[in-house]
Every structure is written in C-alpha cells, then in structure tokens.
Amino acid sequence: MKQKFRKYYIGVISIILVILTSCNNLDQIPTGEFTDATYWYSTDKASYVLNMAYNQMMGDSYFFANEALSDNLFVTRTSDEKLISSGIANATTGRFANEWSDCYGGIRTCNTFLENVDRVPAMDGTLKARMKAEARFIRASLFFRLTTWFGDVPLFSTNITVPESKTIARSSHADVLKFVRSELDSAALSLPASYTGADIGRVTSGAAISLKARTYLYENDWANVATTCQQVMSSNIYSLFPDYAGLFAIANEHNSEVILDVEYVPTLRTWSEYFDFAPPSAGRRVNQQSPTQELVDNYLMMNGDSIRATGSGYVESNPYVNRDPRLAATVLTDSGTWAMPGGTNLIIRIKPGTGTIDEYISGSGNNSLTGYYMKKYSDPTYTGSFNSGLNLILIRYADVLLMYAEAQNELGKMDQATWDETIKAIRARAGFTDTNALEFNVAWTQSDLRTIIRNERRSELALEGTRIFDIRRWKTAQSVLNGYPHGAKYGPSTVDNGYIRLDKRTFNPNRDYLFAVPQAQKDLDSNLGQNPGY
C-alpha cells in the first residue's frame, strides 16, 4: 500500500517538475523587430531610416489631391478636397489633420536619422555627410509644406518629447521660412549636383536650390526668385526635354528636365490613382475627379491666341482642334486617344449620343461629370488595377523657367532675351510653330505679360499639383474658386450656355488662404492657437 502511494507521489512530483520547466520566461523581447538598443548597427540600417524619410517627403495621394483643391479639377465624389475647394471645410476636416501629422511624421524620421546616424560604427564619412544633407533637405521640404498650408507652425530641429509636444507653440511663418532656407542652403553645399547608378533619384543640390526658389516665389519675393532661378539655370545641368507628352512617360524617367521627383517602381512600389481617374472603357473603378471646362479653355489656339480673342479661329462646336498640343497631352477630350497596356490606343467618345460606355451621363458618379478625363501621368505600363511605377515629378526645369519669367516680369525686366529663354523655349517644346505664339511682342504691357505668363504656367503645369499654390499666392483663388465650375457643353442650353453647371463653390478670402490648425491638435495643445476664421 505504501509503495503504491509512493508511485502517486512520484507522479505528482513529476508534474510539478513539468510546471517548473515548461515556463516561458518573464523577460521576452521581440523576434521580428529591433529595439532601440539593437537597431543602429550598420550603414544599411541607417539608410533604411533615410528611405523612410523619402517615403514621407511626398505621397501620390497628395500629389493628385492637391490638384483637386484647385479650379483645374472638379471632384465628383465626396472628399475632404471637395469640402475645402467648396469653401465648407472646418477645423475638423480630415485633410488638415492628415497634412499636419504626415509632415511631422516625416520630420521625426529625419530628426531620428540625424540624431542616431553617428551611432553607426565605422560608417563612411562622405556618405554620412551626404545622407545627413538628404535628411535635412527632406525635413526642410516638410516644414515648407507645413508653413505654406498653415502659416505659423511649430518649428524644431531635434526630436521633441511627449510633454514638449503638448505645450509647443507655433513659430511665425517668417521664422519657419528662414529655417527652411538656411537648411536648404547648407544641404545644397553637401549634396552632389547629380548621381549615378543606384543613387539616381536622390535629392541634389539643384533640387535644394530650386525648392528655395519656390520658397521665394510663394512669398512674391521676386528679386530672390530671379537670382535663385538663375543659379539653377546657370548650372547648365537641366534642360527642357524635347517631347512634352514624353516627359511623363516611364521610358523617360530621370530625363534632363527632372529636378526632383517621387520615385516608384513597377509592381513593387506603385501608385494607382488612375483607377479612379481613367475613362470607363479603360477599366476605371469610379470617377473621383475630372478636368473642368475652365482648364480646357485656358489652352491657346495653335496661333497663340486665346480662344476668346477675336479671330482666334476657335469653333465652339469643334473646340479641340488647332489647340495647344499640351491640351491633348493633359486632358482626355471627346474623341481623344487613350493608350492601353499592350500598345493599343482607344478613341474615347464622351459626347452624349455616341453610344459608348464612355458617354457623358448626367448625374452619374462613375463617369466624368465634366465631360473630360485626366490624362497627364496616365501610364499604359500599369499592372493590375492601374498600379503604376511611374515617377511623379515635384520640380522640373520648365517650372524654374516659368518662375524666372514671372519674377522678371514682376520686376519689370521681361525682355526679348528672357522671353526667348523661358516662354518661347517652353512653347516651342510644346509644339507651337506659329510665330505669333512663339515671339515676344514689345507692345505687351507688364499686365498683359502677367496674364500670358500665368496662363502659360497653368497650361504647362496643369495636373502636376502646383495650381493651388499659384492661385493662392496670386490671391486669385477668391475669384476662380467662387461660383459654379463647369463641364463641357453637354448640358441643357438654358443654363450657362449649355456648359454643364457643377456644384457651387465659395471662397472666403479672410479664411481660406490658410488651412485650419486641426481641431484635435488644438485640443491636445492649447498653445497652438488657430488661423483666422476657423
């Protein structure tokens, strides 16, 4: 009997032993992630953080959504951009909060890189200096974006702590710009003018100088715009790419005109906005946004005349012939061509009564409500659902030339030589041949030239995300973003001469030139304050 029980005791004791041995430990660390103590061990690891900063510099959704904020596009479906461009946004509008957090997210990555890269053992000194300059460029570009949208914003150059984030106040727009420019200056000194091989696509000194020119442009600081642009022009690194439409083709990425772009790779790192921009027969999902009649009307006749000029030769019933070739490269109009994967071209009929699925249908949310489709940046090499690997250009040389032309005109210095170097070169590249379109006319007043240059800028850079900043700095947003936008002449003839009347917009000049400080951020940090009118 006693022995039997000994057996049971042994059984129980062995189970206790199992208990004591089968434990996991109370001290666990992750196997799929690094910790702060283990991360910074190689140059590669440091470069991954810098890569993240590049990722956060600018995204494709903002690239296309920024254009939707302007009068070049009409937004079909409810979105934050539609609320903002209609003038009914408020401090809780998501875009404001996202812009704020995305920019500061990128800034944190840059600061983290700058503060920790020195921990990496045995890192090449030259490489480290260059990478630091890249990080500082990206950080400066993000502060510039913030201050352009919001005016005064919190400014800092090292990572802040959680308590600091709850009390930090906004620095003045001027102080932020000052910081941005000085950072761009020092980045320009450490960055190479160009790269080779696997590094192509990184920021260059040219990008830093061009971005600096833009910081002056948005302040209408014409003298500095002119001198900074001249720096880029005299570097002789950049030139206009001969084929306007080809600028935006995947085959011509990194061409001589590109100063700064966001880089993509087919199938691996892609964007797919055209899934919601393309015409129905190209296999779109819905129609998110489409060009307005106002944009289409901006394109000149081949003879250089505005369509409204007497004797321009514009025929309202056949509106897309003899027009600036950039129109067809930018906007898909009725009977325009659409390149499909595999090399075929579709002729898209949008006009009602043509009996195709692309036809304009009143009130439809899946076909364009303007009678036009976006075309610039449509990439026929996409895979899957419009997954494109095409780079998106943030600054190109034509922009520098246009900035220079505008500055020179505002300074009263526009002359034949400046014209030829800028507008003429751009128009010739676009495909104009008529001398009336190409040559400088001494009879033009400064004001005439201002209209010409501004229209040229709109046509050349349409759908590239810059228009909204132009109409804000010109203070024309209050007129062009007020009233009804229009579509093609497919509407009832009794309303607006038959041009489709779209949802009304309002613009409050006392408020809408700045974004609101996001309400949630104000709630978390009472020192932030708010922009007027929100």
Next chain:
Amino acid sequence: MNLLKIKKPKLRQRRFVFLTFVLLLFVGSANLAAQNRKITLSMEKVSLRQIFNAIEKQTDYKFLYRDVILDNKKDVSIKVEGREITYVLDQVLPAKDLQYKIQGTNINIILNTIHKNTVSTGTPITVKGTIDDETGQALIGVSVIQKGLPGNGKVTDANGIFSITVPVGSVLSASYIGYLTEDIVVKDSKSLKIRLSEDTKTLDEVVVIGYGTAQRKSIVGAVDQIGANKIDDRPVSNLTEALQGASANLVIQQKSMNPNDNEVNINIRGISTMNNNDPLVVIDGLVTNLGSLNELNPSDIESISILKDAGSAAIYGSRSSNGVILVTTKKGTINAKPVIKVNAMVGYQNPDVLVKPVAGFENAILKDEAAFNTGNTLPYSPAQINDLKINGAKSEWFLNQILQNALQQNYSASMSGGSQNSSYMVSAGYVNQQSNFISGNSGTYGMDRYNFRTNLVNQYERFKLTTIMSYTRSESNAPNADVGNLIVDGERIPNYYYYQQKAPNGHFLINDVLSQFTPMGSLEAGGYNKYDTDYLNGSLTGELKLFKGLTAKAMMGIDLYDNHRTSRSEEVPYYATADATTPSILQNPNGSTSDWNQKYYTINTQFLLDYDRTFDKHHVSGLLGMSNEAYNSYSNDIWMNYVDPKLGTPTSQTTAIAGNVGGDTTPMGTSVSDIESLFGRLSYSYNEKYYGEVSFRYDGSSKFAKGNQWGLFPSISAGWRISEEPFMESYKSNIGDFKFRGSYGILGNQNINDYQFLTTYSTYNNTYAFNGTSVSGTGYQLGNPLITWEQSANLNVGFDASFFSNKLTASFDYFNKVTSGILIYPTEPSVLGTAVGEQNEGKMQNQGWELTIAYHAKTGDFNHNVSFNIADSKNKVLAYTGQQQINSSDEMSSIIAVGQPYGSYFGYKTAGYFKSYADIENSALPVGINASQLAPGDVKYVDVNHDGVIDSKDRVILGNAFPRFTYGVTYQVDWKGFDLSMLIQGVGERSEFLRGELVEPYQGNYSYTMFQNQLNFWTPTNTNATWPRLAAAGSTSDTNNYGYSSQVHMFNAAYVRLKNIAIGYTIPKSITNKIGIQKLHISMNAQNLLTLSPLTFVDPESTEFGNNMSSGGANSARSYPTLIYAGFGLNLEF
C-alpha cells in the same frame, strides 16, 4: 419488504400553490375578506390536504405550505358544524406536529418547531439501506443523519449502501448535493430503499467557481451558472449564440449573422476599460481565448459559470477584471450503464432583408426632384421615366439575386457511463451552416465544424486522474469579397430593367453605376477565402487525497490552435454589353493565391493544494496554488500574383517579375508571452449562516518591463443567510431563504500587445525607390518602460432570496467598478511625429445592477419554468490623456471625454428643419455655408454656444452604442410529453449611428436608389417629416443635411426579439421501449421569428463597435441580413 418510499407531492397540491401564487400576484388580497368564515365539515380518514381543500371551498381562506411538510402525515377525521377556522385547525393540527398562522385570508401552515427537534428515545436498532437516484443509479457519498442528532451520521459507500444505528421511531435524513433531502421514519430494522430526486434549482446546487466548486447557498460572490438545459436543443451554430439572454449582464451582441464571420461581442457587466473588455474564458480549468467558446460542441456542456465580481473572480487575478466564463464539460458517472444520446437538428436560415428600394420609375422621379431642389440639371426626362415604368416588371433588385435560403444542420452523439473505478464520456458532433450568399466556382459558401471529445475519470483509492481531450475542426469557405461591399453593391443599384448582373450568355455585366464589379460576379467567380482551424484542448489532472480534507492537485494542459487560410483571388471579366467581345474591366486582375498559417498555443501548468473540512458548525476551506501560462504564437504567410487561373499554381509571370511573390516568415510572426502566478483562497462559514472569504492572486507578466511585472490582486467577501437566524424561523418556514452578500477586491487586466514597453523598429519592404530599384524603410514606435497592470477596484453587494419553497428565486446585485491605470494608446499630438506605445493613463467607473428571477411550478400536468433577468451597466470616464479624444470615421464621431460614457456618439443637435428663408437667415449655419445655399426643409442645427455659427464647439454627446437594460426571458412548459420553450431577449436602451445609403438619399454619388424607409421626406406640404428635403448629392444642402455627425444619423436601437421558440413531443416510453429506445423527442424550432424595434430598416442588434467600443465606421446598414431559422429536431436516447 417494507418500502419506505416517500411519496411525491401530488400534482393537485402543486397546482393549488401555483394558483395561490397567481392570485397573490394578479388579484391581490384586498377584496378577499372572507365572507363566510364559519365552517361545516364531516370527513372520515382523509388527508390534511383534502381538509384544507374543503375549507377553501367553503371560505375565501387560502392555505400556504411547503408540500413536503404535509407528506407522510396520517389521515384524520373531523366533524364540525358552523365553527370558526381556528377551532377547525386546532382540531386537526396539534397532533400533526404542525402550526398555523392566519394572515388576512392566508393561512400559513408550518412545522411545529418545538416538536421538530425532539430526539426519539426508542430502542436503538441498526438499519441498512441503499440510496439511488431517479434513474436507479446508486448515489455515493450521500450523508444520512439522525434528525435532531447531527453527530450520528453515515455516508453511503461506492454501492450507495449505508448502515446506521438509531433509536426506533427516529427520523433519518438523507441529503446529497443537488438532490432534494428525504426524511424517513425508522420503524424496524428492515432494509431501507431511498430514492433521491434531483433538485435542479436549489440552494444545494453545485456551482463551479474558480479552481473548485461550491454549493449555491454558500456562494457569496456574484456568480451565475447556466445549465445544459439552456444550451441543449437550441439550433445555434455556436455556443455564444446560445448564451444570449441567459444571464444578467452577460451582454452578447451578434455583430453579424454571417456564418463565415460570426462576430460576437461578449461583455460581462459592460464596459469597464478602454482596453480590451473580453472576459477570461476557462474551459475545464484551462485558460483559453474567447473564440474557443465557439469551437465547443454545445451538447458537451455541463454548465457555464459566469463570475462577475471581485469575490469570485480575483482568484484569476490579472485577467479577471472583465469577468470570467468557466465552462465545464460533461463527465460520465461511476457505476452507470452506458447511455447513448443522439441529437439532430435540421433547418433553413432565411435572410430577412429589412430595406426595400423604391420602384425604378419612382426613383427616377425622386432623383429629378432632388436635382430640381438644388438647381442642378434634371437627370431623367419624362420619356425615360415612362420607359422605366413600362419596363418595370423586368427589373430585379441585385440584392435579392445574391441571397438565398441556406441549410443548417447540427448533429451530435455521445456515450457515457462508468464502472466502479472509472467513468467516461465520449462525444462527437457536426455542424454545417451554409452561407446565404449564392455561390459558383468556389463551391458552397458556409462553415462546417467537427467536434470530438473524450472525458475520462479514473479513480483508485485516494488517487484520481482526469483526462480531457477535445478536438475541434472548423472549416469555412467564404467569398473573396468584403461582405459590406456585397450587400451595398446589391442594395444601391436602382430597379432599372436595363441594369443586369449577368447576361443570358453568362457574361457578367457592368454598367455606369456599378462599374468595377458586381456582387454576383464576385460571388460566382471571384475566388474564395478558405479557413480551417484545428483546435485541441486537452488536460491531465492528478488529484491525491493526502489526508482528511487535504487534496493535492496537479494539472497540465494545452490549448492549441492550428489556423490556416488559403485564398484565391480569381480574375473576373466584366462586359459592357452581353455581346461585347472584350471585357471592359477585370476584377482581381492580378489573380493571386495566398496562404497563411498560425500555430497558437498556451501551455498551462497548475499545482494546487485544496483543503476542505467541517468541524461541527464550522466549515473551513482553503486553496493555495501556483500556475504558469506560456503563450506562443507563430505565423507565416505567402502570396503569389499572376498565378495559373485554374489551379492557382505559379506561372512564368509569377516568378519573372519581382514583387509577385511575397509574405512574412516566422520570425516576423512570432509572439511569446508568459504569466506566472501564485494564488489562494480561504473561506470560512459558521453554521451555514455566516460566510467569509478572502482570496488573492499574485501575477507576473512578460508584457511589462522588469520591476513592473508583478501585481497583487486580493479580494474579500462575506455573506449572511439571515433566514437561518432563530428570529427568522417563521420567515424561513413560510417564505424561504434569504441571504445578503458582498465583496470587494482588486482585479487586473493586461490584455495588450506584447513588447509595448520597448521602443521597436520595424522594417518594411518597398518603402521607396531609387533609379528603378525599390528599397526598404524603417519606422519605429516609442516604447513606454513604465507600463504595468490595469487595476480595477470592484464592489459588489447583493442578495439571494427564495419564496414558496424555492419555487420562486430572486437574486439581485449592485456593482461599482473603478478601473485605473487603463492601458491605452495615448493620443499624443501629431507634432510628436510617431506612434507611442500603450500607457497606464485611463481611468473609468462602471456601475450597474442585475436582477434574476426564476419560477417553476406544476399545475396539473403542466410543468412551468420561467426565468427572467434584467441588468444595466453605465460607465463614465474619470481620467483620460488630454481630457478628451474625438474619433471620426466618415460622418460619425465618437468621443472619449472625462465625465461621459466611454466612446459616446458626439456631434450636432438638430432643431428640425428650416421652415422658411427667413428662418435660414436668422439661424446659425455650419461654418462655410451661406444662407443663400440652403432652402426650407434643410436641417437646422442647434447653436449650443450661441456664437452665431455652427462649428466644432457646438458638438454635444448624442448617445451611446453600448446596450443598456439588457434582458432575457425564458419560458419552458411541458405537458404530457409535449414541451414548449421560448427565449425572448432584448435591449432597453441603445443608440445607433447609421450613415450611408440607407440614410442619405443618393449618398455621395455612390448610391443610386432611394429606399422605402426614406420616403417620408420634407416637402412644403409635408413639413412634419422624418427626413430633410431631397437634395442632389454633392450640393451644399446635401452636405448641410447629412455631412456632419449629427442627430440626423442617430437612431433608437432598443429592441425585443423572440430569439428562439421550440415545440416538442416525447413519444411515450411504452412505445419507444418496444424498439429499444429510452427516449425519443421530436421538435420544431424557430429562431429570430419576431423582432420589435423603433429601428425598422436595419437589424437593431447589429453594431460595428467591438468589445472595447472601437469601431471602423457606421456602416451597420451594410451588415449581413438577420437570419430567421426554421427547422426540426430529434433527440434519441438508448
């Protein structure tokens, strides 16, 4: 042989008591003054009951008594004429050891207490006897005592035999947990045969509690036990559904009835933390995760205990603050013949779609009206409208085309029994629930579950070994499509005859409003997601009785999930017209295959010392234990694009292009954590009257940094059965038991992701690219080394009472929980630039109450059981980072704000609709909206702060999505073999925010049809409307009316639902025995037959809020339809 078997109370008396009860309840006694108080009787050799009945016939007096006290009384004779009631009673009662008390017209008959305790002094003799239960099985361990002399007692042995020496004429009392106590008078030494009948709802009920069991009467915590009878025979596909309405404050919300995604919220006592509110689930002593409940075979369940308060739950310490669900599965019985049970249920689930679109031509007219109202171009001409009308009969709503009735089958079989030293229960089950979506290439959608279980108990002298092995396999075949999309794409297409999903030649069609894919194409050809889970729950428990009262117990168990999913995303071509030769668009153009595997297991080891002794009137029990839970999860996944369209295997396209194959390996999918614990309990009771208990648990968790890993979670509880006090003697005899109880304790919660205390860097592929080559990027999350346990201080007070000899029981609890140091992802300002790990920053209070009433009675051949429970919980945020946080998703906003219920809806109050243009001019308008852009009939908002503009400062709390005043009513009745059962379940108060197409007409140029529930809109002649005037999508009016988080989107989602009704019949044994069947029961079942709610167009039970009130939107309108089940059941017993 003299069979001294106690007669069961006769049915008639039971009915009498029931009627009395009914009278008391519904008639009241006010007008029942006895008109005729003189009594004339002449009766020979009749029972007391017959005399009482005769008196009742002559007078308005009603007799109240416990049946048992009239049993075994000698017949009496009486002859009186015109006498007072007291005279008559004095004549018959003194000799019968009974007393009476007259209260109004009620006469309470009680035992004569002085006489009761008299000990017989007759000649001592030794009697032997056997005790068995109603099925004839010997009962072991039944205590047999001489009444009035508790020291003289014996216990039955393994064969149910006892032997005791008592004086002749003394009364033996045989009592056993879970059975009614029987009293027998010893007349001679002839052997006794005593049969105990089961007592399903008494104070002696055995309740499973943490690491042990207790009798109901000694429970001082808030514990509910749900018996098998509430779970069996319900045509549910999983256990959680069966628990709905079963226990007060066990709040179960079925978020979706989709068999492929049976998402259920389970909350015990509401929302007490901003973190995870999942209760802890323990199956046969083994800690598992919440989802395991649904892996069980409901027929295997013996009982489910719900531990609600600190007193009962603190033994589970760190994981118990959300309550604990203890599941106990059925075991066999020692010395029992094998019993084989077979259950089958087969029925159909019919989708109940609550919305209906308007007819096509009506829709065109309405759309024109909307455009006209806001000055837009009219989209439809009269000719087009006429065309739609003429061809209206040819149209069919897309949603109807993709839904169908679906088969559901439940089968289970078990065999149980035992020999002298061992018992067994072996069972198997199968459930199949088909999806209500149509299917095609991917086979029938739906789920299957296979269960297998072996529960063995082997006992050899002082050693007992319990072996539990349960295996579940679940398989699910789901469409490769989002359910919300399928529903909404079915709903939002107008009834126009020219919109078709499929051409007669088999082409899937798209159109200008559904331009990407159709639900029919997705379902029939878009691929599948096949999930399968192998779940193993097994344990080995050895128990050794060391010496009297002390048992050592060691347990080791594993709870293992092996999850696997394989998905195919198949390319579907869509055509613009039936005769088009090239497709317009391809759905899933990069046709892919993916696989995901996860192994998740917990190894739980426990060692316990259990002490339990009774010394005279003192009962002491103690428990000391240690435990380790080791959690391990490993997963990996792989996917390939551009695979072979038929087999899903790689092609040269798959492999040639970088990025077409991807996934995660095990190091990226590993999570390991650990909890080590020491715990104990000490309870003491005196004379089954005073109860006291303390318990504690000391837990260490790997989720925290060294120094913050350990937490102590103590509790104290006490109970007082006041009805046992001498001064309550007559209360106890006449009314019943009454117990006060209370507990206080600290519970913990650590349900957060692993490694939060560390700053972690994660690397992502394809973050950026340089010169056409993609590169990786690294992001990081700031860790917080200071995080530690959440603590919740719990107070619980309550009482249990029984009335009418336990026929009516009531139980009430009030609780107040304050949870502090709640682990939340704090909302830091985004200027910080990075995510921050969880912090102990929240604090909230949650208080509420529960009331449970149960009644069972027999009236004639009717046997009734009614139970009712109702409960409420109300929470309030006491502290939160930055005082408040507003979360927005689409139009919906919710707020976490100090002083308010957690996660309340937040937005603008409405003040009806603008009456005139002057009204618009004079009213505050939303920021950015000018008076000229609005018109009468648009929504007017309340300018809460009177600053002349509607802006974010005007937002207020609009309601809360968590159910309040939840209740359940169960009614069961049987009559001569027929039985009926009903479960009604409901919610007394709940708000629901609904956005999208069912609320906003032509929402966002996305919805193209209006629904019949939207037709009562404002027009100049219908100003008292439910909805604002029609406005074109995208117009300022539309934004004004529907674009904000406002009361326009708020709905009252209270409801009452006939959850289940079943009618059955048991074929008489006399018939079934001839074919060797012990029991044959057939039934008809229906689920969700009837729902009443102010919310008529959306299932009021559906919610997108999870267990911690988090939500990704307000799209309940797009959830899977309510299912109405109707079917048959069959139970067989051999």
